[in-house]
Amino acid sequence: MIExxxxxxxxxxxxxxxxxxxxxxxxxxxxxxxxxxxxFLGALVKFVPYVLFALFAYWVYQKCIATSN
Structure with missing residues (x-):
């Protein structure tokens, strides 16, 4: 279809x-x-799960830092 x-x-x-x-x-x-x-759009679609996982890991890290004080 792209062709x-x-x-x-x-x-x-x-x-x-x-x-x-x-x-x-x-x-x-x-x-x-x-x-x-x-x-580039194809590469972006393949890269999105890694970005979402990194954002989730960062969110969990921030939650842990905020609750440890």
Whole structure:
């Protein structure tokens, strides 16, 4: 499904900018940026549980510090 969306982005940018060298350059640049955004979102989704666990551990640590005084 992502591949189909990438094809639509490429063709859309190419048709909007025109079928010239700069049009192809803009289409490939937009495709590259789209791929970067999708990969970063995928990495973020895999990283979220670790961040949530770290926040939970920090919260427990703060609770322990607050109750030990």
């Amino acid at each position: 189909l969306l990438m094809i639509f982005v490429f063709v859309g940018v190419l048709l909007v900018t025109g079928i010239t060298f700069m049009g192809f350059l803009a289409a490939f640049a937009s495709l590259f940026l789209f791929a970067l955004v999708v990969s």
